Amino acid sequence: MAEEAILGYLEKNDEISDSGEFASQTKIDHNEIVNVIKSLHGFRLVDAQDIKREKWVLTDEGNLYAAAGSPEVRLFLVVPPEGISREELQRKVDPSVYKIGCSQAIKNKWLEMGKQQVSRKVQHVVDTVKDLLTRVQNEEAVSQADIDALKRRKLVAPQTWKGYSLRKGPNYVPKRKKAATDLTRENLQRGDWKELEFKEYNFNAKGQPTEGGHLHPLLKVRRQLQMIFLQMGFEEMPTNNFVESSFWNFDALFQPQQHPARDSHDTFFLQTPSTTKMLPEDYVERVKGVHEHGGYGSRGYGYDWKREEANKNLLRTHTTAVSSRMLYLLAQKPFAPKKYYSIDRVFRNEAVDRTHLAEFHQIEGLVCDRGLTLGDLMGVLDDFFSRLGMSNLRYKPTYNPYTEPSMEIFSYHEGFDKWVEIGNSGMFRPEMLLPMGLPEDVRVIAWGLSLERPTMILYGIDNIRDLFGHKVDLGLMKRNPICRLGI
Numbered sequence: 001m002a003e004e005a006i007l008g009y010l011e012k013n014d015e016i017s018d019s020g021e022f023a024s025q026t027k028i029d030h031n032e033i034v035n036v037i038k039s040l041h042g043f044r045l046v047d048a049q050d051i052k053r054e055k056w057v058l059t060d061e062g063n064l065y066a067a068a069g070s071p072e073v074r075l076f077l078v079v080p081p082e083g084i085s086r087e088e089l090q091r092k093v094d095p096s097v098y099k100i101g102c103s104q105a106i107k108n109k110w111l112e113m114g115k116q117q118v119s120r121k122v123q124h125v126v127d128t129v130k131d132l133l134t135r136v137q138n139e140e141a142v143s144q145a146d147i148d149a150l151k152r153r154k155l156v157a158p159q160t161w162k163g164y165s166l167r168k169g170p171n172y173v174p175k176r177k178k179a180a181t182d183l184t185r186e187n188l189q190r191g192d193w194k195e196l197e198f199k200e201y202n203f204n205a206k207g208q209p210t211e212g213g214h215l216h217p218l219l220k221v222r223r224q225l226q227m228i229f230l231q232m233g234f235e236e237m238p239t240n241n242f243v244e245s246s247f248w249n250f251d252a253l254f255q256p257q258q259h260p261a262r263d264s265h266d267t268f269f270l271q272t273p274s275t276t277k278m279l280p281e282d283y284v285e286r287v288k289g290v291h292e293h294g295g296y297g298s299r300g301y302g303y304d305w306k307r308e309e310a311n312k313n314l315l316r317t318h319t320t321a322v323s324s325r326m327l328y329l330l331a332q333k334p335f336a337p338k339k340y341y342s343i344d345r346v347f348r349n350e351a352v353d354r355t356h357l358a359e360f361h362q363i364e365g366l367v368c369d370r371g372l373t374l375g376d377l378m379g380v381l382d383d384f385f386s387r388l389g390m391s392n393l394r395y396k397p398t399y400n401p402y403t404e405p406s407m408e409i410f411s412y413h414e415g416f417d418k419w420v421e422i423g424n425s426g427m428f429r430p431e432m433l434l435p436m437g438l439p440e441d442v443r444v445i446a447w448g449l450s451l452e453r454p455t456m457i458l459y460g461i462d463n464i465r466d467l468f469g470h471k472v473d474l475g476l477m478k479r480n481p482i483c484r485l486g487i
Helices: 002-012 019-026 030-042 060-068 071-078 086-092 095-107 128-137 144-152 185-190 217-231 281-293 320-331 374-386 430-436 452-459 475-479
Strands: 046-058 111-113 117-120 156-168 243-245 313-315 338-347 359-370 393-400 403-413 418-428 442-450
Touching: 002 019, 002 030, 002 156, 019 030, 019 156, 030 046, 030 156, 046 060, 046 128, 060 128, 071 086, 071 095, 071 128, 086 095, 086 117, 095 111, 128 144, 144 156, 217 338, 217 359, 217 452, 281 430, 320 338, 320 359, 320 430, 320 442, 359 374, 374 393, 374 403, 374 418, 374 442, 393 418, 403 442, 418 452, 430 442, 442 452
Parallel strands: none
Antiparallel strands: 046 156, 111 117, 243 313, 338 359, 359 442, 393 403, 403 418, 418 442
């Protein structure tokens, strides 16, 4: 409607001298007129010149005084001819009216403010402030001195009005055709493409900002840890089997079948397929014998080992299940020292909270060689964690079913000002290694830790659910640093 009004008016007239007056005459909102003018000017249908006018408008306080009267007059009218006590006057008017009204009434010499009594000096007053504000509101002429007085009291403020004057442009037409932006199949079928006016392409216009991929903090720290392992001469183990049998996950590690970790409250067991059918039978028999009767210097656990329990499928609870497979394969060949590592997902039936998830990532490293000792394990751990920036380590004895001796690893965290547990370690037991077929003098040292915990410390995240899982804020990946120094 606004576009038709503007183009139609210019068809019969040379110019629109003031867009504000034109909006008033056509009863069209001036903002709508301005938007149409900008569009028409962009296509050179009209030539537009800016118009600016300064005017005074009432502030919120000014609008209040224009409606209710100035504080000094409102205060004056409350004071009776015989006078009134200060306390009584304060009770009858609003505190802001009393404060401003007293100041202005004394300045105008309208009231006598005694220590206890307030009395009139004049009997009649005129609310000049209200009259001036009404005139400003109605855009009537007001002297500069009066404007200055109102401005000092912050009752009026300047406002710049912006509008346009218009003339016909070089591309003027009484009615603009809408330029087509695309050539469609329908245009070709109907043949109306010959009559269409197409919008020109602006090849200098900036397009939408392109966004590349963003790496998750877990992937960054994982890659950094992978590089540390590779620099230390380790090779990666295949960890593509999330589903594992209880045999490789527990039994091969000399973990008894009645161990609490094998309960459904701690482990996710599969319904379909519920069991495995592919286990090395001779090795299974040796594992069974160690569990039931012991061997290799061990008394075993002395219970009736059940094959059906070992056949149960589950979601692996640790990547040590992969380590047991790799060590068994290593034992089937002439022995050669190996250094293996893995970083992948594991699953445990745990209650989810700010520090625990039902699935997380485990980092594991192991060294297999002849004559290794606990000192070798501590030396490898010192080297590994020093590359992570953790040079101040402590070790605490602990118990693991498949390692002996076993140690918890602690590092002093300067930010937390305390010792923080960062991992677990130990030497695999003979009851685990010798049934595989490894030579008696071969020892395996190993350690493990989660990927999430160091990542949370490095990136200042205090809730694991903000780092991994379905509630992760995707903005986290865009905001995290491109690289880190020191790790």
